Amino acid sequence: MHIVVCVKQVPDTKIIKINPRTNTLDRRSAPAILNPYDAHAVQAAANLKKDLDANISVLSMGPPQAVAVIKKSIEIGADRGFLITDRAFAGADTLATSYALSKALEKISEENPIDMVICGKHAIDGDTGQVGPGIARRLDIPPITNVIEIVEVNVKERTVLIKRKIIGGYELIQAPLPCLLTVEKELNDVEYSPLPNMIRAARYEPVIWSVSDLGEVDRTQLGLKGSPTIVGKMFTPPKLEGGKRIEGTTDEQIKQLLEILMDREELFEAK
């Protein structure tokens, strides 16, 4: 069983600071981390490995520094890592990103056929959630998005049972292998990395590929050139008027607020 997890390096939006004057983000303040959903994706693969005889690879597209998220994935339990890095990938939207990643997956598969691809539900920076389903289409394998539980992997029958989040509940899906999952955070808790993994990760050097290593690639489908969407403009949303201020001492403020609320009788009508 060969599982490949797609992992993205993202700025840590929890720590990122926004300059209130210019409304832009202070990128220096943002350390790069493994996309949190992808950490859950790697953990999911690591958990499967405990029960199955599985082999886990991780794949990332990004600048050379993205090696850091591959090392992090090794700490969590991945066996191997691949980084595709090239100027030709820069400026990719989700269509071009899924193209580049699917080409790398095809290449990985030549050597060791892939049984399952796992992605995060979304990346916390671009935040589209479109890359996973895009990869699945390109590889022509069924996508199962918003996964909250991997109930069973039956290697002999080559099927999986998956719980997928839907509006107001979940559905239980049976899919064949190979397939692609995008995972939610509630799937698992990312565990503390065992010491041997940490040691291995520190020394680990991933396989690094440029475009020319990927075999037959249509360069017009990569990066900015291969991206149908572009950012037209950035703007600060029109400032809303804002309503009334309730002034006075605390007690006066409360009194006024109660009057306003008591006036809205409909709020007090019993159902």
Add this chain to the structure above:
Amino acid sequence: MFNDYRGVWVYIEQNDGVIEGVALELLGAGRKLADKLEVPLSGVLLGDNVKSLCSTVFEFGADKVYLIDNPVLKDYRTESYMTGVNMLCEKYKPEIFLYGATPNGKDLASAVATDLSTGLTADTTMLDVEVETRLLEASRPAFGGNIMATILCKKHRPQMATVRPKVMKALSPERGRIGTIIEETIGLREEDMRTKVLKIVKDVGKKVNLAEAHIIVAGGKGLGDEKGFQLIHELADVLGGTVGASRDVVEAGWISHDYQVGQTGETVTPKLYFAIGISGAIQHVVGMKNSEMIIAINKDENAPIFDVATYGIVGDAFDIVPKLIEQFRNSRKQKGGEISYV
């Protein structure tokens, strides 16, 4: 360049024969775009035995419905729905195609965009169209800061976008309004399907249902710590409301993600929304700005939350909220029974 691509389409997501609210909202938004471009507005409806839903789609503003009715389409599956939608797009060539940003809507739109090699803007919160160029301007909050990015798709058709539920407004339905049904078939059989939906489980008795709540008392980092956040629970309790939270509160672990309001949480439209100790970052505001009445309590008079608040109170939550709770308890007693906010 794209003269053979015309018309605005809306994906009519239905689950179990019930149309999702976001589809009706998108018909409202799509109507405006279609009128500007002087083209018809169409709904795209797939399912098993769903023809009777067409009348609702017309009443909410569509001129046409593209319908595929097939037992294979009983439950949503990417492969079957995508096959149908791709076929319709290739045959009828819409210029704009909108989907609700629900789990199934996003899943379908991503697959269709890949097959059609076209652009897809995710989680849009504003939509417009430039009439001259016929370009869809789909805007979404950009990563970090109070900034929106307008995403364009100049060289590919259809221009597609997913749109967050509850940010657009449905039109009031026009009784008896009718339109044209264009029915198509797909040759899919159950045996051809790779995935099976074995069962669908609704979480009845789910504790949090922010999207449906009429009163939400939301707290932010300004409450200091988990103990301070208890005030939010108490106020919600006395008002019969539901607790909400900013993402920073969720990240701090004071409450679970189910309670998060905003871009990466729930979009809410209650009658009454309290924002207490919440600064009002755009990612929070997009999730609550359509509430009927917003009351903000913040000790920073320049906090952006005041720009969306119907009533703003500059002050310390620890002074104000305990007194509010007490006052509400008293007024409940005076009114001689439960004050239940609908």
